[in-house]
Amino acid sequence: MTDDNGGQxxxxxxxxEAPTDxxxxxxxxxxxxxxxxxxxxxxxxxxxxxxxxxxxxxxxMEMTTPDGTMQMWFTGEYLEVVENQRLxxxxxxxxxxxxxxxxxxxxxxxxxxxxxxxxxxLEHVNGGTKMVLTHAGVPAExxxxxxxxxxxxxxxxxxxxxxxx
Amino acid sequence: xxxxxxxxxxxxxxDETFAALANSTRRAILTRLTEGEANVNQLAEPFKLSxxxxxxxxxxxxxxxxxxxxxxxxxxxxxxxxxxLEEVSTWAEQYRPIWEARFDRMDTxxxxxxxxxxxxxxxx
Numbered sequence: 001m002t003d004d005n006g007g008q009x010x011x012x013x014x015x016x017e018a019p020t021d022x023x024x025x026x027x028x029x030x031x032x033x034x035x036x037x038x039x040x041x042x043x044x045x046x047x048x049x050x051x052x053x054x055x056x057x058x059x060x061m062e063m064t065t066p067d068g069t070m071q072m073w074f075t076g077e078y079l080e081v082v083e084n085q086r087l088x089x090x091x092x093x094x095x096x097x098x099x100x101x102x103x104x105x106x107x108x109x110x111x112x113x114x115x116x117x118x119x120x121x122l123e124h125v126n127g128g129t130k131m132v133l134t135h136a137g138v139p140a141e142x143x144x145x146x147x148x149x150x151x152x153x154x155x156x157x158x159x160x161x162x163x164x165x
Numbered sequence: 166x167x168x169x170x171x172x173x174x175x176x177x178x179x180d181e182t183f184a185a186l187a188n189s190t191r192r193a194i195l196t197r198l199t200e201g202e203a204n205v206n207q208l209a210e211p212f213k214l215s216x217x218x219x220x221x222x223x224x225x226x227x228x229x230x231x232x233x234x235x236x237x238x239x240x241x242x243x244x245x246x247x248x249x250l251e252e253v254s255t256w257a258e259q260y261r262p263i264w265e266a267r268f269d270r271m272d273t274x275x276x277x278x279x280x281x282x283x284x285x286x287x288x289x
Contacts, residue, residue, distance in 0.1 A: 010261055010264075012261065012268065017275070017276070017279075018275040022275065022278070026274075037267055040270075116260075
């Protein structure tokens with residue numbers, strides 16, 4: 001709760017038995033990215049990745065449902081690119097042209113930030129790779145989300161106190 | 166977004182929790198309930214809202230599993246259930262099961278790729 005995003009970060013650390021350059025490719029080469037990113041049953045028919053600072057990514061996730069084929073589009077920009085070490089990009093839902101759409105426009109409950117930020121850090125450890133993922137909100141672009149997230153933090157703190165009392 | 170039924174259900178529940186929390190009156194009600202149980206009249210007091218309006222909010226909170234309401238018809242005290250709140254203590258936590266599943270797939274895929282290289286298959 002002491003980070004820059006007011007406690008809105010999620011961090012996952014993983015150890016992978018694979019060389020760091022191969023793990024880097026998992027994130028930066030569309031055919032590898034598509035192999036693991038989508039949920040089971042989904043395919044990633046379009047993944048454009050211009051992996052350089054300021055470069056754009058565009059991703060289509062396709063799912064077959066009883067009602068037909070459903071497509072979801074995601075876009076973003078690469079903010080930091082340090083080969084085999086660090087990758088930071090933004091992630092937003094969009095249309096097929098990469099125009100950002102708010103979660104509300106897409107029928108999701110209010111309170112989801114429009115843009116989130118994903119950062120990946122890789123480190124060569126014992127012949128394998130330590131991977132640290134941070135998924136963070138970007139409150140500046142979603143004042144509503146930041147507002148209620150702060151209220152929620154307060155509520156959680158209050159709850160802690162109540163339970164300790 | 167997620168393959169297994171269990172995580173899909175979990176995400177649905179999170180959606181519901183988020184929707185319930187995305188309202189200042191409902192958050193204020195929850196905050197009041199951290200002090201102890203209260204009935205509809207007591208909960209309505211600080212707000213310029215009618216009892217039916219408050220009841221509507223309580224129904225949303227109840228459906229999201231954030232509060233539990235007593236069964237006595239006249240006095241149905243509400244109590245807080247903190248379990249769903251813990252899951253959304255930060256909104257970003259909702260992405261955790263999604264990423265965990267992705268990394269499981271990445272792990273498997275990496276093993277397959279490397280196995281492929283080791284056995285020297287020529288069809289890659």
